[in-house]
Amino acid sequence: MSKIVVENLKYKYPATDFLALDGISFSAKAGEFIGIIGKNGSGKSTLCQAIAGLVPNFYKGSYGGKVMVDDIEVKNVDISDLCEKVGTVFQNPFNQVTGSKLTVYEEISFGLENLGIPKEEMIQRIDEAMELLDITKYKDRNPFDLSGGQMQRMAIASIIAMQPEVIVLDEPTSQLDPQGREEVYQAVQKLSKKGITIFMVEHNMEKIASYSDRVLIIDDGKQIAYDTPQKIFSRDDLDEYGIEAPAFTKICRELGKKNPVTGCYPVTLEEANDLLKKDKGEM
Amino acid sequence: MKSISLYEEKGSILNKLAPESKILYIILALVLPAIVGSKMVSVVFIAISIGLLLFSKVLKKTIPILGVSGFVLLTVVIIQGLFRAGNVTPLLTLGPVIFYKEGLLFAFNIVVNVLNILLSFCVLILATKPSDMIENFVRKGFSPRFGYVFISVFQIIPQMTETMATITDAQRSRGMETEGNLLVRIKAFLPLISPVVMSSLINTKERALALEVRGFNAKNKKTFLNDEKKSSADKYIQITMILLLIAGIVWRVVGCLK
Amino acid sequence: MSKKGKSLWSLNFNTATLVLIPAAIGINYLGKLFAGVLKLPLWLDSIGTCLAAVLAGPIVGAICGAANNIIYGLTMDPISTVYALTNIAIGLAVGILAHKGFMKNIKLSLVTAIVAGLVAVVVSTPLNMAFWGGTTGNVWGDAVYAWAIANNLPVFFASFIDELIVDLPDKIAVLLIVFAISKSLPKSLVALYQSGDTIDSLDN
Numbered sequence: 001m002s003k004i005v006v007e008n009l010k011y012k013y014p015a016t017d018f019l020a021l022d023g024i025s026f027s028a029k030a031g032e033f034i035g036i037i038g039k040n041g042s043g044k045s046t047l048c049q050a051i052a053g054l055v056p057n058f059y060k061g062s063y064g065g066k067v068m069v070d071d072i073e074v075k076n077v078d079i080s081d082l083c084e085k086v087g088t089v090f091q092n093p094f095n096q097v098t099g100s101k102l103t104v105y106e107e108i109s110f111g112l113e114n115l116g117i118p119k120e121e122m123i124q125r126i127d128e129a130m131e132l133l134d135i136t137k138y139k140d141r142n143p144f145d146l147s148g149g150q151m152q153r154m155a156i157a158s159i160i161a162m163q164p165e166v167i168v169l170d171e172p173t174s175q176l177d178p179q180g181r182e183e184v185y186q187a188v189q190k191l192s193k194k195g196i197t198i199f200m201v202e203h204n205m206e207k208i209a210s211y212s213d214r215v216l217i218i219d220d221g222k223q224i225a226y227d228t229p230q231k232i233f234s235r236d237d238l239d240e241y242g243i244e245a246p247a248f249t250k251i252c253r254e255l256g257k258k259n260p261v262t263g264c265y266p267v268t269l270e271e272a273n274d275l276l277k278k279d280k281g282e283m
Numbered sequence: 284m285k286s287i288s289l290y291e292e293k294g295s296i297l298n299k300l301a302p303e304s305k306i307l308y309i310i311l312a313l314v315l316p317a318i319v320g321s322k323m324v325s326v327v328f329i330a331i332s333i334g335l336l337l338f339s340k341v342l343k344k345t346i347p348i349l350g351v352s353g354f355v356l357l358t359v360v361i362i363q364g365l366f367r368a369g370n371v372t373p374l375l376t377l378g379p380v381i382f383y384k385e386g387l388l389f390a391f392n393i394v395v396n397v398l399n400i401l402l403s404f405c406v407l408i409l410a411t412k413p414s415d416m417i418e419n420f421v422r423k424g425f426s427p428r429f430g431y432v433f434i435s436v437f438q439i440i441p442q443m444t445e446t447m448a449t450i451t452d453a454q455r456s457r458g459m460e461t462e463g464n465l466l467v468r469i470k471a472f473l474p475l476i477s478p479v480v481m482s483s484l485i486n487t488k489e490r491a492l493a494l495e496v497r498g499f500n501a502k503n504k505k506t507f508l509n510d511e512k513k514s515s516a517d518k519y520i521q522i523t524m525i526l527l528l529i530a531g532i533v534w535r536v537v538g539c540l541k
Numbered sequence: 542m543s544k545k546g547k548s549l550w551s552l553n554f555n556t557a558t559l560v561l562i563p564a565a566i567g568i569n570y571l572g573k574l575f576a577g578v579l580k581l582p583l584w585l586d587s588i589g590t591c592l593a594a595v596l597a598g599p600i601v602g603a604i605c606g607a608a609n610n611i612i613y614g615l616t617m618d619p620i621s622t623v624y625a626l627t628n629i630a631i632g633l634a635v636g637i638l639a640h641k642g643f644m645k646n647i648k649l650s651l652v653t654a655i656v657a658g659l660v661a662v663v664v665s666t667p668l669n670m671a672f673w674g675g676t677t678g679n680v681w682g683d684a685v686y687a688w689a690i691a692n693n694l695p696v697f698f699a700s701f702i703d704e705l706i707v708d709l710p711d712k713i714a715v716l717l718i719v720f721a722i723s724k725s726l727p728k729s730l731v732a733l734y735q736s737g738d739t740i741d742s743l744d745n
Contacts, residue, residue, distance in 0.1 A: 064743025
């Protein structure tokens, strides 16, 4: 059973004359982790926002095809209703702070207040979300006084507290320092383990390779490939789409080491290790 | 982070009262003198405000607020005292300048008026958390979306001030002159302000998106994490103030009929 | 009224437009702050209001003007609350003129600036009279006021000139800055504030 189905999705922003998305079609099962990769400006963010209904309902513009979440057609529901099912985390942690709350604790309550969640349940959900994202210790701090990584984890906690079944992460680490990135990667892994369906745009291919069940390449608004990370990173034409394979894949490609079963190069350290060990054993 | 609000939590009675009671106090302090038609009433309210502020340990905090208007008040006293049409009775002579009684009296009235406004507002703003006040309005039916607009300003302004300090330093270190003759300073204005203006406008897009995905436009009834700010005394205080207002109106009407 | 006219006075704001309001108020504050740092003889405290009016129309401009002064009133300067009226008028005037195409080029922007300046003076003068006896607290303006009443000119006239001397140059500077900034904003951003309600179909 597919959680998300995208069918021949086309989209043009208002006041532009090109398709930002052009014929995207794929589906994802509940609990899957989908990596979305491609050049800057290829349409990754637009696709993320199409899953959350921001495209087309926030921007308007011209739209074709459809995005289904369970049996809901995204275009036909209000963003404020869909957000209970699909949560979105954006690039810039600073811009996601509402600016209307004085503490981290209150900040996480923002979405819950809007949804009309009763106070008792609100408190319970906030505590759980803070615990999961490991930010309980910053509970009484002003949201703007956090570091980038902490702020981004607060943004994720704010979304998690709304208990969506799908989370879309649009380059959540691109504006963070290395430490902040690592904090966010760990948080994302936790979410994935909880069984939440995740879509993530990310430039770190090692992470995409190790987290993703399937990877989607888009270029110039068009879908190039949708497959397992092993198949995706074993392609010969990655350069064309501005994608650099993970380091382990590149090394094994140089060495000519393919997995004999799948015919693909390994994409993570573990896979590479296993393969090389096996080779040694055979020798 | 520095706040632009001068509010301080001191656990005082004024802190505990509902914001509405304090707003009603402002209305009473400004309207009653006009209804009764006596400057004395304003003076009484100035005294009450000072008393309340002193009792709540925030009288010192009025200084920056009085400072803003203080300079303008000073110019009013000087200009009206010296030049007001109808100035005939010299009151005070300082060398070549003569202050006249009529002008000073006029200026005194202005000073009383302004002080009454400032101090009664202080009763509200020095003892009320802005977000508590706006949240109470939202509970009473004010649009939550516009409530957001007001509350967020209190956070956004300090944020921008910090950005401004960074930019001023950066531009200065790149050799931009921010001192010198008027032309030099005018020329410095646009490059200083435009980066912050541009970035804050561009950021509105992502902030709007982030609000949308957190149910900003949800149509159901909102709930609140914090409890409503009010005390048991509020009802009585509000009734007393409304009675005073009515008494003032009656007194005036009866006075006119006689 | 035409279809355009309806959208001009629409009270149905999208989220992007609502978020523009606090940003505009922040920009007003910043302008005032920088004018102080550079010791400029202008206020420059309505850049945000005018930008919002140009980008999102007269109603949003007016709301920015009102909210701006209410917030000043609730923080630093209670008296400034009454001058919300002036800023509402400026927001309306600039919004309407911008919609009529008066922010297209520098020359037309100057016309907008002069109209906005006059509107500000007409609304502020009675307020100055009521609260301060007619002065503005600006050294240059008040010097003229003092000169005028010392020469037995009517007080409202002195007050009018006092305000005019401050406001007109201020609004000219503000609207030239607004012109420069609004021309360099990305089109996609501007479209957000003016977006309609319809989604066109790309399905065959």
